[in-house]
Amino acid sequence: MRIPEIKDKRALYRKLAAAAALVFLATLGTLLARHMNLGPARPVPTFRDTGPADAPIVIEEFTDFACPACRHAYSGVKEIRKAYPDKVRVVFKHYPLTNIHPWSVEAAMRADCAGRQGKFEEYANLLFEFQRDWALEREPRKIFDEYVEKAGLDRTALDACLADPATERQVRGDMAEGDMRGINATPTFFVNGKRAVGLGQLVDKARPLMISLK
Amino acid sequence: MKDLKTASFAQWAALAGRAALGLVFAWAGFLKAAAPAEEFAYAIETYRLFPAWMATLASLTVPWAEIYLGLLLAAGLFTRITAGLTGALIVFFQVLLAQAMVRGLPITSCGCFGTAKSNPIEVELGLNFILLALAFLAWSRGRDLLSLDGAIEALPSGGGEKEKP
Numbered sequence: 001m002r003i004p005e006i007k008d009k010r011a012l013y014r015k016l017a018a019a020a021a022l023v024f025l026a027t028l029g030t031l032l033a034r035h036m037n038l039g040p041a042r043p044v045p046t047f048r049d050t051g052p053a054d055a056p057i058v059i060e061e062f063t064d065f066a067c068p069a070c071r072h073a074y075s076g077v078k079e080i081r082k083a084y085p086d087k088v089r090v091v092f093k094h095y096p097l098t099n100i101h102p103w104s105v106e107a108a109m110r111a112d113c114a115g116r117q118g119k120f121e122e123y124a125n126l127l128f129e130f131q132r133d134w135a136l137e138r139e140p141r142k143i144f145d146e147y148v149e150k151a152g153l154d155r156t157a158l159d160a161c162l163a164d165p166a167t168e169r170q171v172r173g174d175m176a177e178g179d180m181r182g183i184n185a186t187p188t189f190f191v192n193g194k195r196a197v198g199l200g201q202l203v204d205k206a207r208p209l210m211i212s213l214k
Numbered sequence: 215m216k217d218l219k220t221a222s223f224a225q226w227a228a229l230a231g232r233a234a235l236g237l238v239f240a241w242a243g244f245l246k247a248a249a250p251a252e253e254f255a256y257a258i259e260t261y262r263l264f265p266a267w268m269a270t271l272a273s274l275t276v277p278w279a280e281i282y283l284g285l286l287l288a289a290g291l292f293t294r295i296t297a298g299l300t301g302a303l304i305v306f307f308q309v310l311l312a313q314a315m316v317r318g319l320p321i322t323s324c325g326c327f328g329t330a331k332s333n334p335i336e337v338e339l340g341l342n343f344i345l346l347a348l349a350f351l352a353w354s355r356g357r358d359l360l361s362l363d364g365a366i367e368a369l370p371s372g373g374g375e376k377e378k379p
Contacts, residue, residue, distance in 0.1 A: 014366045019291050026240075026281050030247050042249065169256060176250035 034180065037193055042177050044091055045170070047115035051081065051089030057209050059202070060091045060190040062178050065108060066101035066135035071128040073187040073199040080206065087213050092124075094171045095178040095186050103140050106162075108171045110144055113161035114153055122151040221359050228355035231348035232297070236288025238345065239300060243280030245328040246273075257325025261310050262317075279303070287352060290361025297356055301349035304342055311339045 032038075061077060063070040081088055094112075096104030107127050114123030126147040127134075134140035148155055161167055178188070189196040191205040246254045255273035258264060264272070283303070287296040307326070314321050315335050323332040332338065357363045 008367065011367050011369070014369070015291055015363065018289075018362055018366065019286060022285055022289060022291065023282050026285050027278075030244055030278075030281060033244070034248050038248065042253070173250065173253060173256075176252040180250045 037181060037190070042173065044093060044174075045112065045115055045120075047118065047120040048092040048112075049089070050092075052086060053089065055087055055089035056213060057084070057088045057206060058091065058190075058192055059088060059206065060093060062093045062095035062174070062183050062186060062188045064094075064096045064101055064104050064186040065111065065124070065127045066104045066131060067097065067186045068131065069198060070187045071131050073189075073202065074124070074128050076199040076202065080210075084210060084213070087210070092120075093177065094174040095183055095188070096171070096175065097186060101135060103134065103137070105168070105171055106141075107134070107144070108174075109162055109167050110147075110158070112167055112170060113158045114148075114151055116161055117153050117157060119151050119153060123147060123153070126150055218359065225355050225358045228351045229359040229361075231351035232290060232293065232356040232361075233288050235297075235300060235345055235348040235352055236284045236286070238284070239280045240284030240288065242327050243277040243282075243284060246277035246325075247281060249328045253328060254325055257323060260319065260321050260325075261314050262319060263310065263313065287356075290357055290363050293357040293361055293363050294353055297349050297353035301346060301353065304346050304349060308339065308342050308346070311335050311342070315339065 059077065059080070061073075063074065077090055081090055094105075094108040096108055098105060111120055111123045111127060114120055130143070130147075134143040137143065145155075148158055181190075185197050187198065187202075189202045189205070191202065192209065194205055196202040196205045251270065251273040253273075254277065255266075255269045258269040258272055259266065280303075283296050283300050286292060287300055311324065321335055324335060324338045326332055326338060333341070
């Protein structure tokens with residue numbers, strides 16, 4: 001039996017050329033969509049998504065709990081949220097720089113586990129506020145545990161959450177998204193999709209939007 | 215290529231099936247290719263059939279295959295081949311879903327459309343039968359109407375003998 005597609009050589013070459021053009025355009029389109037962040041939004045846990053869902057300004061924040069610049073930027077973002085509670089939505093995403101901050105992934109996991117108990121912000125505040133105490137420690141788990149007490153978390157539930165593979169997967173998923181979006185420094189923000197690295201750039205990008213809303 | 219005015223219902227149905235199946239496949243592939251590969255790799259791992267390296271490899275290749283197959287099918291290019299391959303891929307997905315259902319694996323998202331919300335496995339299994347029927351329609355009559363296959367074959371072969379004056 002002859003397959004209908006290849007009974008005529010000239011037609012076959014034309015079809016191959018058309019298929020190559022289609023494949024080329026599809027590849028180009030998909031890669032461009034990836035580059036321009038036009039792909040589907042990756043869901044984050046609700047405790048890391050603050051502000052109104054229909055806010056005109058959406059800030060995605062890729063952060064490492066052990067990075068000093070992130071600590072500085074985190075308080076800056078809090079100020080923005082405070083000043084524009086109805087206009088700004090902040091989506092917090094983990095981007096631990098594992099090559100220089102060996103405990104960042106665990107810190108992020110612990111913050112997420114605190115989030116499952118409704119205390120993400122409390123735990124994140126402690127991690128940033130006392131960053132110098134744990135970030136360079138060889139074995140900071142005791143310090144992390146102190147924050148569990150301070151934040152008033154259920155220790156057993158937190159341990160179970162840390163042992164759940166889904167917790168690490170969520171953090172690694174954020175990191176993979178950050179890699180795909182070309183992040184190589186923290187903190188990196190996307191203000192309505194536009195990249196800003198560091199608090200200075202964030203303010204520069206967000207200010208005109210905020211002024212236009214006044 | 216058949217004249218649109220004289221086309222039968224079966225040919226129109228095959229055209230609709232070919233376009234629908236192609237676009238569903240291309241969209242599903244795009245949603246996965248535009249997201250981090252790790253997400254889809256994780257979805258594959260939940261089926262507990264493949265080692266991690268195979269899941270990673272599949273997460274990097276399957277979405278692109280879906281995009282290319284889907285677009286070629288929707289355009290009606292190499293229709294029988296692409297419809298056959300698409301059908302084979304759906305059968306493979308069915309095997310994955312069915313074994314997960316039989317083993318009672320706790321799969322919350324089939325991974326079919328990336329991180330988008332998915333239906334329960336049983337529903338996905340049923341929907342895939344519909345897609346399989348569309349693949350058969352596309353394979354059997356899909357090149358009859360509005361296909362690039364038909365359009366290219368209708369072109370003059372060119373480069374042959376010149377007409378004598």
